[in-house]
Structures are given as structure tokens and as C-alpha cells.
Amino acid sequence: MRRLLSAIGALFLGLATPSALAAETLTIGITQYPSSFHPTLVSMLAQRYVEGLTLRPITVYDHDWKLVCMLCTELPTIENGGARRETYEKDGETKEGMAVTYSLHPDATWGDGTPVSSDDMLFTWEMGRDERSGAVSLEAFQRILSIDIIDEKTFTLHLDRVTYSYNAFSLALLPAHIERPIFEANPAEYRNRTAFDRDPFNPGLAFGPYRLAAAEPGSAMEFLPNPTWWGPKPAFDKIIVRAIENTAALEANLLSGAVDTIAGEIGLTLDQALAFEKRNGDKFDMVYKSGLIYEHIDLNLDNPILADQRVRKALIHALDRETISAQLFQGRQPVAHASVSPLDSVHNPETPTYPYDPAKAKALLDEAGWSVMKRGIRHNADGEPLTIEIMTTAGNRSRELVQQVLQSQWRQIGIDITVRNQPARVFFGETVSRRKFTGMAMFAWISSPESVPLTTLSSTQIPTEANGWSGQNYTGFNNAEMDALIDGIERELDFEKRKKLWARLQTLYAEELPVIPLYWRANAFPLPKWLKGVRPTGHQLTTTLWVEEWRVEGRN
Known part of the structure; x- marks a missing residue:
């Protein structure tokens, strides 16, 4: 398997494996390939990661x-x-x-x-x-x-x-x-005609340290130095980013030398990284960074089953999230109770929580009318089974493992969970962004410090065909008090007054449960000992935004 993966990697653009490349080449592995290279038309971490090489925000x-x-x-x-x-x-x-x-x-x-x-x-x-x-x-x-x-x-x-x-x-x-000429010719078709996707190697699309020079769609991208870059000269003459959606295969590529390093933001899952460090800690510097990465499950509130708050509360009471964190992640990924991290200055420690309580979960489902048991599955009075579909990114071993645990724990209280996963580029590029998931979508939000959840919780941000699928309120959450709190927080310049509004927002979020909070994710960066200067941020901005600070020391 390793030989096959290495051979496939070597064929890309006629390049040899990194061991045969000049020292000025860096090959990075990630788990997703961008669904688009356009900076404002997609919300996908893979796109943000490679964008950090070519562009700079204000x-x-x-x-x-x-x-x-x-x-x-x-x-x-x-x-x-x-x-x-x-x-x-x-x-x-x-x-x-x-x-x-x-x-x-x-x-x-x-x-x-x-x-x-x-x-x-x-x-x-x-x-x-x-x-x-x-x-x-x-x-x-x-x-x-x-x-x-x-x-x-x-x-x-x-x-x-x-x-x-x-x-x-x-x-x-x-x-x-x-x-501009492309947009003005047909605004409604702009997203399908943008040069970022139709002419992605145009040097005029980049002003950062690197520019996209070649790509094999779904597989790899090659970046070369941008001669107009005004900052410090980057250390590498070439950066290759390979997309390997299966995290086990990604790890195999790292061990075989097909990639030099794996992006911590979008690479190995924590359980993999912990096991990898035990076996290969002498070969790599493992850097762990916890922060504002919120693993959760979006619930489609248009689904009549999930529209019932009692069902949503039953779902979370049925989960032993503390044990999941302890056994799968050695406690490095603490349970999340709302969408604001304890590391954030506006975190409310008094936010309501939902302890593991299967008896409470069963009582809530009985109250909601799902009280008839047939072959271990709950049904309502009309004979309809309590069946919910859950989706996540295919090939992400950690998510798929957590998914299996969730499925098992929900089955214990009579909920039938069906699994349908998709490649990340489809899951984020089409299914989630256009609200095509019927029940649950498990993924992570990555935010900046004190980041107001306007796009994810405001009723004005529910993606529809009429608004061009803009916004990230994929649950369809529509709550007037939440809208008012978001607006109030944004308009309040006094931090202490703003913090009180934040406290209420977190409480309301926990009470309404438009999502199932899971845990605060920690990212693992397996860095070859010769690669220096890579500094994780702990928030939504990727390490690539400072790629010009990366350097080589003692590479053979």
C-alpha cells in the first residue's frame, strides 16, 4: 500500500518523491481538496489553507x-x-x-x-x-x-x-x-465562470509569497514563488500540497516520504497523532495546539423530528461525551457545551450543560410521542420509526469512529441512525452549503477570538436558492432573541457590557440546541525536524499566512 501511494504521488506532474527533490521543495499533505479556489465563494478549510500561500487579508x-x-x-x-x-x-x-x-x-x-x-x-x-x-x-x-x-x-x-x-x-x-469583466458579463453565472477556477494558474490571481502554478484536480497543487511578493523571501522554491482524503493513507504517505509534513489544521486526527507520536516521535516534532475549533453536529431544523426541542435534548442527554473525550482523545479534546470556547475572553462558565443521562433522554422521547418500541426502535403513534441520517467527511478516521460511537449510544435509547458520508469537497461544497443533509451534519467551525456567530446563527443567514446560497446558518435556526443578541453584541463597544450579552447568547444557544456540541478540537502538527518556523494560531487563520517565516535547518 505504501509503495503504491508513493508511486501515485511520484507521478503527479512528473515529480519524484520528496527524498529525490531538492531541499528547496516542501510537500504538504492535507485531507481535503478545495471545491473552489475563489476566496469568497466557499467556506472550506482546504481553500483557506492554500489561500494563505497566495493571498493576504487586510x-x-x-x-x-x-x-x-x-x-x-x-x-x-x-x-x-x-x-x-x-x-x-x-x-x-x-x-x-x-x-x-x-x-x-x-x-x-x-x-x-x-x-x-x-x-x-x-x-x-x-x-x-x-x-x-x-x-x-x-x-x-x-x-x-x-x-x-x-x-x-x-x-x-x-x-x-x-x-x-x-x-x-x-x-x-x-x-x-x-x-470584474467576468462578473459584469453575467453576475448570476459568476461563481461558475470565475478565473479562480477556470484560469487558476493566472499569476494575476495572487499577490502573496506564492502563486498556484499547476494542479491535478482532486489530488495535488503546485505553488511557485511569486516574483512580485514584497515581503521576506520564502525558503522554498516549490511547495506541493497533496490532498489525501483518507487519514490512514495520509499517515502512510508521511511515513513513506511521499509528503514531508501534514497540515495540522486539516490533517491527522488527534487519536492518530497520539499513536503516531508513540511510534515515530524520534523522527518528527509533534506540536499540539488547542483553540477555537468547535466540533459539533448541525441539525436540520426543517426536519419535523429535529424541530422538536425535546428530541434535540434527548439526543444530547444520550451521549457520554466525557467518556468519548477520555477514551478516544486522552482528554486532550474537552467536551463543548456551547459555541464559545473556555479559552475565549467572553466564555460564560455558567452556560447550562447536558450530562450523560439515558433515563432523561428516554423520558423526553416518550414525552415527544416516540414511545412505541418495535424491534428496539422507537415509533410514534402513526407507526413512523425514529430514524435520523447523519453525515460527515468520508475518510476522516476520527470522525467516522466518533460517528460509530454516537450511532451506538443513540441506538441504546431507541433511535435508528443511518450513516451516509461524502468526500469533503462534496460534503462542504454542495451538501452542507445548500442544506441538502436531511438530519445531521458533523463538522467543525473554526473561529477568531470573540467572533460573533452572525453567519451561523442569524435568521438572515439561512442559505436559500433565492439568496444564492449565501450564509452559513445551515440548521435553519430562526430565533428573534438570538438575532437581537447578535446585533446587540456587535454594536456594544464596552467590553464588560458586551460580555453580559455574550453570556445570554451562550445560555440561549444551550437552551435551544440548534446543534449538538461535541468537543473542542486540538490540532496536531507532525513537523520534520528540519522544518522550523511553523507556528499554529489556535484560531481560524492557518499557518500558511506566515509561510514566509518557515525555514529549513539541517535538512539532509
């Missing part, structure tokens, strides 16, 4: 969880005059918003020599706010009322509200000189 949260400039020259604040409150008229009312001015790095240039400019920001906004485009962050774009172009590198965003995160802009810019 601002980022760094390794210390502090907001800093990456593409801009200075973080605009109210204190330094880069941001200010302002009023505007809408529907006959005077409202308060903000004006925030950014200056882009003077040397930032697309790979074809075109400067990264204010016009790129203008086009990115024009595309993103158009519902026909299908941008994931539609709401974020629509909050920008207008943009004033000051000069080629400087612009002012006029926001429709005052928010505590007024100067955080983590979205990547699009090259207007390439993408």
Missing part, C-alpha cells in the same frame, strides 16, 4: 490573538483617527455608522504586475454584496454602505452601524482587472 488575528494589519500599513482605530463615528439618512431616519480608512501596502502587487489597489476593494465589495454572486459573507459586504476612493492605495469604508469589530477586515481582495 487584517488578521495574530498568534497572540491580537488584531494586526497584514495587507494594510496601519490598523485604523478611533484613537488614531483612522476610524470615526458618523451619521447617515435611511428611510427617513438618522442612523449612526462608522467611517474606517485603510491604506494598502505600497508594494503589494498582483503576480502579473498590476498593483493591488483601492479599485480591487471596490470590486470585491460590488461582487460580494450582490446576492446573485453567492458570496458566503453576503451580510458583511452589505453592511458597507459605500466606499470612498482616496487614492490608488487608500480608501474609506462607510459602515451601516457602530460595531466593536469595526476595523477587522479579514476577507481577501479580488483582482478587479481580471474578475
Whole structure:
């Protein structure tokens, strides 16, 4: 098996295995292949990982969880005059918003020599706010009322509200000189015609340290240095990213030398990593990073069974999540009780919890009308069986193992669980994003510090065909109090007042249970001893955003 995997890897683009490559080549293994290379049309970790090689957001949260400039020259604040409150008229009312001015790095240039400019920001906004485009962050774009172009590198965003995160802009810019003609020709078809997917090797699509130079769809991508990159010269003359969806096969590729390292953000599961370290700890530096990675199960609330809150509470009471964490992950992945991590400054320790209580779970199902037992499965008075489908990413050994445990524990209280998994590119690119899962979808959200769950919990963010499948509220959760809390948190600049709103949001989330919280995931980074400078963040931003800091020391 290892020989076969190595041979397959060696055939990609006629390349030899890493042992035969020059020291300037780095080969990385990941478990997913991006469903699209476009920065704003998909919400997929694989896309974010490779995007970190080719693009840079305007601002980022760094390794210390502090907001800093990456593409801009200075973080605009109210204190330094880069941001200010302002009023505007809408529907006959005077409202308060903000004006925030950014200056882009003077040397930032697309790979074809075109400067990264204010016009790129203008086009990115024009595309993103158009519902026909299908941008994931539609709401974020629509909050920008207008943009004033000051000069080629400087612009002012006029926001429709005052928010505590007024100067955080983590979205990547699009090259207007390439993408605008495509978009304007047919906005409704833009997502199917973008150059990021139809002409992905165009150097004008990248301004980061690397550019995408070649790809074997579904299998591998090759990145070469971008000659217009303004920052420190990266250490590698070539980076190859191989997508190997089966995590056991991914581990075999690492041991055989078909890949040099595995991305911790999207690689080995923790149980694999712990076992791998015991066997191969002398060959690799294992780095473990816990953080804001929330493994959970989205519930499709349009399903009549799951629309009943009593059923949702029964589902969580039937799970022994503490034992799952202890036995499968040696306690390194603590049980999650809501969507805010205990590591986050706004975590509420008094959030209601659901201990393992099968008796309580059975009573709730009886109360909900699922009280007739036939061959170990509950039925309602009409004879319908209590059957729910669960889906996750095929080939992820840890998720599939957890899935089996969940299936077994739910079966013990009379719930019939059917499993239907899909490759990640299909699961995220089509099934989840368009709400095609009928029951449960198990995956992870990765967030930034104090990240308001607007796109995942607001009723305005439920993906539909009418809104171009924008938004990430895949459960279909629609709760007026949650909407008000999200809006209130965003508008409150005083941290202590905001923290009280956060506490209520977490309580409401736990009470309503639009999802089943599982655990806070820890990522494992198996790094060859010669690879230095890779620093996990613990939040949603990938290590590749600092790829120019990676270096080689003592590689044979």
C-alpha cells in the first residue's frame, strides 16, 4: 500500500518523491481538496489553507490573538483617527455608522504586475454584496454602505452601524482587472465562470509569497514563488500540497516520504497523532495546539423530528461525551457545551450543560410521542420509526469512529441512525452549503477570538436558492432573541457590557440546541525536524499566512 501511494504521488506532474527533490521543495499533505479556489465563494478549510500561500487579508488575528494589519500599513482605530463615528439618512431616519480608512501596502502587487489597489476593494465589495454572486459573507459586504476612493492605495469604508469589530477586515481582495469583466458579463453565472477556477494558474490571481502554478484536480497543487511578493523571501522554491482524503493513507504517505509534513489544521486526527507520536516521535516534532475549533453536529431544523426541542435534548442527554473525550482523545479534546470556547475572553462558565443521562433522554422521547418500541426502535403513534441520517467527511478516521460511537449510544435509547458520508469537497461544497443533509451534519467551525456567530446563527443567514446560497446558518435556526443578541453584541463597544450579552447568547444557544456540541478540537502538527518556523494560531487563520517565516535547518 505504501509503495503504491508513493508511486501515485511520484507521478503527479512528473515529480519524484520528496527524498529525490531538492531541499528547496516542501510537500504538504492535507485531507481535503478545495471545491473552489475563489476566496469568497466557499467556506472550506482546504481553500483557506492554500489561500494563505497566495493571498493576504487586510487584517488578521495574530498568534497572540491580537488584531494586526497584514495587507494594510496601519490598523485604523478611533484613537488614531483612522476610524470615526458618523451619521447617515435611511428611510427617513438618522442612523449612526462608522467611517474606517485603510491604506494598502505600497508594494503589494498582483503576480502579473498590476498593483493591488483601492479599485480591487471596490470590486470585491460590488461582487460580494450582490446576492446573485453567492458570496458566503453576503451580510458583511452589505453592511458597507459605500466606499470612498482616496487614492490608488487608500480608501474609506462607510459602515451601516457602530460595531466593536469595526476595523477587522479579514476577507481577501479580488483582482478587479481580471474578475470584474467576468462578473459584469453575467453576475448570476459568476461563481461558475470565475478565473479562480477556470484560469487558476493566472499569476494575476495572487499577490502573496506564492502563486498556484499547476494542479491535478482532486489530488495535488503546485505553488511557485511569486516574483512580485514584497515581503521576506520564502525558503522554498516549490511547495506541493497533496490532498489525501483518507487519514490512514495520509499517515502512510508521511511515513513513506511521499509528503514531508501534514497540515495540522486539516490533517491527522488527534487519536492518530497520539499513536503516531508513540511510534515515530524520534523522527518528527509533534506540536499540539488547542483553540477555537468547535466540533459539533448541525441539525436540520426543517426536519419535523429535529424541530422538536425535546428530541434535540434527548439526543444530547444520550451521549457520554466525557467518556468519548477520555477514551478516544486522552482528554486532550474537552467536551463543548456551547459555541464559545473556555479559552475565549467572553466564555460564560455558567452556560447550562447536558450530562450523560439515558433515563432523561428516554423520558423526553416518550414525552415527544416516540414511545412505541418495535424491534428496539422507537415509533410514534402513526407507526413512523425514529430514524435520523447523519453525515460527515468520508475518510476522516476520527470522525467516522466518533460517528460509530454516537450511532451506538443513540441506538441504546431507541433511535435508528443511518450513516451516509461524502468526500469533503462534496460534503462542504454542495451538501452542507445548500442544506441538502436531511438530519445531521458533523463538522467543525473554526473561529477568531470573540467572533460573533452572525453567519451561523442569524435568521438572515439561512442559505436559500433565492439568496444564492449565501450564509452559513445551515440548521435553519430562526430565533428573534438570538438575532437581537447578535446585533446587540456587535454594536456594544464596552467590553464588560458586551460580555453580559455574550453570556445570554451562550445560555440561549444551550437552551435551544440548534446543534449538538461535541468537543473542542486540538490540532496536531507532525513537523520534520528540519522544518522550523511553523507556528499554529489556535484560531481560524492557518499557518500558511506566515509561510514566509518557515525555514529549513539541517535538512539532509
